[in-house]
Amino acid sequence: MIRVEDLTVRYPGRRQPALSRVTLALRDGETVLLLGPSGCGKSTLALALSGLIPNSLEVDFSGRVLVDGVDTREADVAALSQRVGVVFQDPDAQFVMLDVESELAFGLENLRTPPAEIDRRIDAALSAADLAGRRYDKVWQLSGGQKQRVALAALLAMQPQTLVFDEPTANLDPIGAREVFAQIAALKQAGRHTLVIIEHRLDALMHLVDRVIVMGQQGRIIADGSPRQVFDEHFERLQRLGVWMPQVSALAHRLGVCLTPVTLDEADELLRSRSRSADRLPARKTALASAPPFSSPGSSSDVSPDAPPDSLALCARNLSFRYGQRVALDHVDLRVPRHDFLAIVGANGAGKTTLAGCLAGVLTPPPGAVFVNGVDITSLSAQALARQVGFVFQNPEHQFVTDTVADELRFSLRRSELPGAEIERRVEEMLARFRLAQYADANPFTLSFGEKRRLSVATMLMRDQEILILDEPTFGQDQHTAGELMALLRALHAEGRTIVIVTHDMALVAEHACHVAVMREGRVVWHGPTRRLFAQPDILTQARLDLPPLARLARGLGFNALTIHDFCAVAGGVEREAAPAPTQATH
Amino acid sequence: MHVSTTVVTATHAQGLAGLNPLSKIAAVLPAMLFIALTTDAWAPLAIAGLATLTLIVFGRVSLARLFRALAPAMFIVVGFLLLYPLVARRELVAGTPVVAELGGLVIHQGALMLGLTAGLRIFAFVALTMIFNLTTDAHDFARALVQQARLPYRAGYAAMAALRFAPLLRHELSVIRAAHRLRGLGDAGSLRDRLDMFWRTAVPLLASAIRRAERAALAMDGRAFGAYPTRTDLRRVRFTRRDVAFVAGFWLMLALLLIALWQFGLLGPLAFVQRV
Numbered sequence: 105m106i107r108v109e110d111l112t113v114r115y116p117g118r119r120q121p122a123l124s125r126v127t128l129a130l131r132d133g134e135t136v137l138l139l140g141p142s143g144c145g146k147s148t149l150a151l152a153l154s155g156l157i158p159n160s161l162e163v164d165f166s167g168r169v170l171v172d173g174v175d176t177r178e179a180d181v182a183a184l185s186q187r188v189g190v191v192f193q194d195p196d197a198q199f200v201m202l203d204v205e206s207e208l209a210f211g212l213e214n215l216r217t218p219p220a221e222i223d224r225r226i227d228a229a230l231s232a233a234d235l236a237g238r239r240y241d242k243v244w245q246l247s248g249g250q251k252q253r254v255a256l257a258a259l260l261a262m263q264p265q266t267l268v269f270d271e272p273t274a275n276l277d278p279i280g281a282r283e284v285f286a287q288i289a290a291l292k293q294a295g296r297h298t299l300v301i302i303e304h305r306l307d308a309l310m311h312l313v314d315r316v317i318v319m320g321q322q323g324r325i326i327a328d329g330s331p332r333q334v335f336d337e338h339f340e341r342l343q344r345l346g347v348w349m350p351q352v353s354a355l356a357h358r359l360g361v362c363l364t365p366v367t368l369d370e371a372d373e374l375l376r377s378r379s380r381s382a383d384r385l386p387a388r389k390t391a392l393a394s395a396p397p398f399s400s401p402g403s404s405s406d407v408s409p410d411a412p413p414d415s416l417a418l419c420a421r422n423l424s425f426r427y428g429q430r431v432a433l434d435h436v437d438l439r440v441p442r443h444d445f446l447a448i449v450g451a452n453g454a455g456k457t458t459l460a461g462c463l464a465g466v467l468t469p470p471p472g473a474v475f476v477n478g479v480d481i482t483s484l485s486a487q488a489l490a491r492q493v494g495f496v497f498q499n500p501e502h503q504f505v506t507d508t509v510a511d512e513l514r515f516s517l518r519r520s521e522l523p524g525a526e527i528e529r530r531v532e533e534m535l536a537r538f539r540l541a542q543y544a545d546a547n548p549f550t551l552s553f554g555e556k557r558r559l560s561v562a563t564m565l566m567r568d569q570e571i572l573i574l575d576e577p578t579f580g581q582d583q584h585t586a587g588e589l590m591a592l593l594r595a596l597h598a599e600g601r602t603i604v605i606v607t608h609d610m611a612l613v614a615e616h617a618c619h620v621a622v623m624r625e626g627r628v629v630w631h632g633p634t635r636r637l638f639a640q641p642d643i644l645t646q647a648r649l650d651l652p653p654l655a656r657l658a659r660g661l662g663f664n665a666l667t668i669h670d671f672c673a674v675a676g677g678v679e680r681e682a683a684p685a686p687t688q689a690t691h
Numbered sequence: 692m693h694v695s696t697t698v699v700t701a702t703h704a705q706g707l708a709g710l711n712p713l714s715k716i717a718a719v720l721p722a723m724l725f726i727a728l729t730t731d732a733w734a735p736l737a738i739a740g741l742a743t744l745t746l747i748v749f750g751r752v753s754l755a756r757l758f759r760a761l762a763p764a765m766f767i768v769v770g771f772l773l774l775y776p777l778v779a780r781r782e783l784v785a786g787t788p789v790v791a792e793l794g795g796l797v798i799h800q801g802a803l804m805l806g807l808t809a810g811l812r813i814f815a816f817v818a819l820t821m822i823f824n825l826t827t828d829a830h831d832f833a834r835a836l837v838q839q840a841r842l843p844y845r846a847g848y849a850a851m852a853a854l855r856f857a858p859l860l861r862h863e864l865s866v867i868r869a870a871h872r873l874r875g876l877g878d879a880g881s882l883r884d885r886l887d888m889f890w891r892t893a894v895p896l897l898a899s900a901i902r903r904a905e906r907a908a909l910a911m912d913g914r915a916f917g918a919y920p921t922r923t924d925l926r927r928v929r930f931t932r933r934d935v936a937f938v939a940g941f942w943l944m945l946a947l948l949l950i951a952l953w954q955f956g957l958l959g960p961l962a963f964v965q966r967v
Contacts, residue, residue, distance in 0.1 A: 151909065154913055156909050156912055156913055159912070160908065160909055160912040161905075161909070180918065181912060181915050181916075181917065181918045182915045182918035182919065185913060185914055185915035185918070186915075189913065189914075190909075190910075190913050192906060192909070192910060194906065196855075196859060197903055197906040197907055197910065198906065198907070198910035199855065199910075200848065200851060200852050200855075200907070200910070200911055200914075200916075201830060201851070202828070202830050202855075205925070206830070206925075206926070209925040209926075210914055210916075211914030211915055212923075212925075213922045213923050213924060213925060214914060214915040214916050214917070214918055214919070214922050215915050215918065215919075215922075216919055216921065216922055216923050217923060218923060219923060219924070219925050222923070222925045223925065226925075258914065259914070262914065262915070461869070464873070465873075466869045466870075466872075466873055467869070486872075486875065490873075490875065495873055497866065497870050499866075501895050501898075502866055502867045502870040502871075502895055503870045503871075503873070503874055504891075504895075505871055505874050505876045505891050515874065515875070516874070516875075518875070519875060549894075549898075563874070
């Protein structure tokens with residue numbers, strides 16, 4: 105049992121508190137989902153529940169947190185670590201040791217547990233985390249999903265009552281995420297633990313959640329209740345705040361359903377009953393199933409990789425690339441026609457970022473392997489390349505080289521031949537278009553994450569680049585900033601630019617990409633229209649990918665749909681014919 | 692000291708990798724000290740040979756890896772051999788025979804010998820450190836320091852955690868550099884630009900290093916690191932018979948080599964008895 109009473113936390117040097125007057129009680133055995141826009145204090149609350157705030161981090165702290173009746177400020181580290189454990193987002197940042205066994209032993213050794221007991225507990229924790237047989241593996245050899253399970257096992261060995269998961273799947277590929285969710289499900293089923301989960305891939309998780317707590321600006325709790333209650337009563341508010349919600353709930357809302365489903369099963373049931381009442385689904389189903397392969401929203405033209413070579417924006421021919429001994433790209437062929445919206449997907453370490461880097465000239469590919477608008481990239485000058493291709497790194501901070509937002513934009517044009525007045529005009533235009541005008545004189549590092557991302561995209565469009573390549577553009581963002589960025593990319597695509605994104609987010613791929621290149625172990629194993637990919641589950645499985653939640657829902661119902669838009673086309677049509685008054689929101 | 696019921700040695704490794712890291716240091720330390728004292732080429736050559744042979748026989752290191760590790764030292768030997776005739780003090784080598792004359796440059800045998808000696812001393816030193824470097828897991832070393840050399844465990848384990856950062860930060864640095872190159876920073880050569888570039892790279896790198904360190908510290912605190920003044924160890928790095936045999940054997944070989952050199956008058960004057 106954890107009680108939080110009137111807790112306010114402020115980080116030194118910040119004016120706004122990270123948590124404001126939070127009061128809540130976590131009952132034993134409960135599974136709680138913690139939601140909120142980025143920067144709302146979710147992680148701070150996680151650290152406060154475990155006592156790491158204020159014991160390990162210097163903060164202004166008022167109110168109190170009681171873990172099993174003991175104030176965390178008075179409890180000692182040893183006792184707290186056996187009551188609350190935290191699995192952090194970045195698997196690499198939370199390991200101390202190099203092999204699995206030592207990693208699991210670490211906490212117990214700190215507690216002065218006798219070696220024989222450590223040995224026993226390691227075995228138990230490994231089998232609980234489905235890692236039996238991995239005891240002597242090196243941590244760096246494990247996949248992302250396995251690493252997170254090692255982090256979990258290391259906590260389980262210490263036998264805490266409460267486990268806090270702070271975005272445990274943010275760095276993982278879809279299958280890795282699924283492994284972690286399966287693990288959480290197993291914990292839930294065992295019923296011994298109180299689980300607190302911060303996460304935004306919600307559809308795979310909702311059936312486990314008993315309670316949802318939503319935090320708003322400055323770490324205030326704005327909703328607390330059962331999932332259905334929260335998503336039903338607060339839908340608009342959560343949407344406005346930019347909180348990630350289950351896709352099925354968003355779908356139901358769009359369809360104008362009164363009782364919001366929160367899990368895939370509920371949505372399945374609901375849509376079945378609606379289709380029974382209307383009995384028109386089969387006709388629609390065939391219409392969608394036979395939809396042309398390029399009908400994915402966002403596709404503005406019938407670009408195809410089979411287009412003649414001179415219409416290709418980017419082309420890789422038999423491209424291999426290695427880092428020292430390690431082969432990152434193994435004879436890759438990829439043809440990206442102009443005006444394409446391509447998503448490069450694949451497991452962690454499959455070579456996605458390396459491929460994107462080679463296409464953008466961030467890495468130097470061998471001559472004769474990469475062509476930009478038909479010209480060998482190795483024969484282009486840095487200037488010529490910069491005029492044609494923009495590349496946005498996963499961490500926007502890495503690209504900042506000046507002290508103000510406006511200078512950041514000017515810098516992109518400093519080697520151009522443009523007259524000063526023209527440069528200023530473009531800077532103004534970009535500041536306005538990317539809604540950064542009010543920050544023109546601010547230091548780029550002081551912007552919010554979403555603003556930083558917008559700025560890094562803007563700097564890459566200053567020379568009117570036709571090709572824009574983005575590495576994990578929505579990583580670490582809330583629904584609001586992610587949606588905003590994707591809308592921006594769609595607008596750029598509609599202007600005729602070629603967009604290439606590297607991503608793990610299958611829902612994003614389903615919604616925006618015209619084509620998908622699937623990578624596995626340094627090779628492009630599949631390349632084609634988005635819709636066709638999601639009709640081939642075996643390819644997805646081999647590449648450690650997954651169907652997006654709505655596609656899975658549709659498959660269960662027996663038709664092909666990938667996005668909310670598709671569902672509206674099917675179910676909305678049903679609705680119109682069943683009840684003449686159109687109830688659903690239009691796109 | 693804690694006496695445990697299930698004592699397991701830290702590694703299942705064979706050869707040098709299976710030894711206690713401290714015993715490897717103990718074995719090579721006298722040889723290193725001796726090299727510091729030698730002024731002739733033969734003793735370093737013999738010790739370099741002993742170290743290399745030890746690595747080949749007991750190291751379980753592939754010859755390619757061994758070669759890569761020793762290549763820079765070999766390069767230094769050749770470099771010194773070429774360099775010394777140019778820079779050696781004239782009066783030190785004037786009495787020795789002339790080997791060659793290239794234009795105005797007179798190359799004395801003494802100069803070559805000085806260069807060879809200096810190079811071989813460095814090579815022998817490097818070869819000795821490789822007995823440790825190539826075969827020791829950094830974590831085993833830290834464990835041994837904590838368990839046997841009584842290093843406070845907080846320092847030892849903090850160092851271990853820090854060791855994990857090096858490759859991550861190196862990767863991050865290369866990403867930042869790539870990002871900056873893409874923006875066009877770093878293609879100018881003036882000192883000011885370079886300073887600017889250094890600064891622009893250092894800020895994000897430092898910020899990320901601090902973030903990482905903070906996260907690691909939280910993860911360690913969350914698992915009761917530092918809760919008590921002592922901790923138990925699942926695996927003890929022990930000092931076994933194999934360690935004793937290795938240290939004694941290495942010392943014996945060293946002694947035999949040096950005695951043999953002395954017998955043949957090849958040991959040369961040692962630094963502390965040398966009069967120049």
